[in-house]
Amino acid sequence: MGQVMKPQQRQLLYAGLTVMLVVIWIFYSANGPQTTAVLAGTVRAATLLALGAMCGMIGERSGVVNIGIEGQFLLSAFAAFTIASMTGSLFMGTVAGIGMGLMMGWLLAAMAVGLKVDQIIAGTVLNIAALGLTSFFYDRSRSLGMGKYTNIDLGPLADIPLVGTVFFSRPPLTYLTMALLVVVHVALFRSVWGMRTRAIGEHPGAADTVGIDVLRLRYLNVTLAGGLAGLGGAYLALEAVGTFSRAMSGGRGFLALAVMIFGRRTPFGAYAAALFFGFTTALQNQFQLNNTFDIPPQFVGMLPFVVTIVVVALSGLVGSMRDPAALGQNYEKG
């Protein structure tokens, strides 16, 4: 089982968390505003990665690899931005983003599940098509007249020092993402749907024998998961940046895959990994603004990727990680 931890790992996790909290406390007492800025930036960068990771996770738990998250982000961001700018409503834009994500998910399912196209190739088709279509139809004159989503304070929670600013004074889609982490966790590990989903990812033949329609469930899951990536695209265009630009997803769809594996294909694990990546991104931005240590920003920029390589290599730290057994294999009803 992917989500159960060994006692030693649990101890390591708690030890790591304690060290982290102490370090944050020291930095916060030394320089409050900068620490707050970095941690707020961390949560901002983590949201997109968490949504992408959840999209990938639902696909992979069902046995379908999705390397098209990058394209799903990009095309959804484009749809969200265009509709929001046409209707003047951020909400309509968000709906359009999610709708586009669902459509892209359906297209991936149609190729990978329906037509039995190799899953990696199907994802690559999405990525290339998204880059081409968004560039082809890109209209430079469009803009968001009403600006992007703004922060909403969650009552008294927002007044807590540091934690309040970082977690409880955020724009709406960030809250939605945090809620979805819980929803996806419960759905994957506590519901009949989740059990069936994991079954068709581990042993589709056995699942078929007990009466689960493997292809139909894979179709459904990959399509629904696309909606999460679609929300990610809307978040990118309407909440994080406030505009659309060519190739604006900038590789974060791929990074989300690393976050998913890093987080052992669980929502909370993925969010922890996303926060870690977000932290290094925020640190890099802070370094560019205010370079006290005189480290070239490029080297700070490398940090999350180098650390990922080291951690993935020292896989003992991540535990005995194992992919769903039927991952990447198209199912033929025998």
Next chain:
Amino acid sequence: MSRSILRTVAIPLVAVVLGLLIGAVLILSQNASPSTAYTALLVGGLGDADAVLRTLQKATPLIFGGLAVAFAFKAGMFNIGGQGQLLIGAVFAAGVGFGIDGLPMVIHLPLALLAGAIGGAIWGGLAGTLKATTGAHEVIVTIMLNFVAGNLTDWLSANPWKDNSGNNIVARTPLVEDSATIPTLGAVPVGFLLAVAAAATCWLVLERTTYGFEVRSVGHNRNAARYSGIKVGWIMGSTMAVAGMLAALGGAVESLGVDGRFEAGVNVGLGFEGITIALLARANPLGVIPAALLVGLMEAGASRMQFKAGVAPELIDVIQALILFFVAAPIIIRWLLRMREDTSEQLQLGAGWGKS
């Protein structure tokens, strides 16, 4: 034999036609004329000696990039790190190209290419070695290495290797020496000939040597290969090193033969196109050449198409995606052509995803 060749070529060919047809609909949707646009595309890519030169120049890194994906694929690995390997090759070739002077061309040019190739071999080999020794997935590691390479080459071209001539503020290296510049023979860039030679060498190695047999065995069934005494770890590490070297040579040729230097941001995205090329070629090293020529032609003619017909050059990317879609889903074309099913036509990469 000829029948099987016909069958192999039929699907990509019909895929190209379908891609262009749907592209024509998109052109119409922009109130432009498809015939004007496609004529301009063709003339821009083949019309005169300059156009042919452009096409061959565009095709060169695509051949190298396609080989980098196809070669790793033969060992059952997905090299998505072409971008990083290309950047490393481009920056190191440029570094040797401008950093040393006074060497004759016969030494300097091969040395610069070698520097790029070694850089790429290390970059790719790292991913293969980590996979073989620790089980770290090559897709994750190569994606991460793409970002590391992007940052590293940015830093190199903005700091120690920066072009300080005049008042240059861009992150780029100085121009490479003449003795390290890849020449052009009429309308044929020598870099293109190198790419064709590389493709032929890959085919020979894979199909006619013991090493190639071992690579393909590992690709077919890793466990069976291990039981038959093949050193699977060595094959995985060395295959990725070769793949990295190939992608890097594409970058090196760009620096030494096309741009004349390394400039940060210029080659972005080029490394990913190798995936399309390899898939179009169905991972056949010789098939990579026509696939790259086709895409290179479209890229070379795209700006003329924009100029003459007012169609955005990004249409090319959409057509590429469509072609890839039809090649990947041959069921649609088989139905159109009333062809019988042939399981060998299906490309499978994903099955290797979950295995370490």
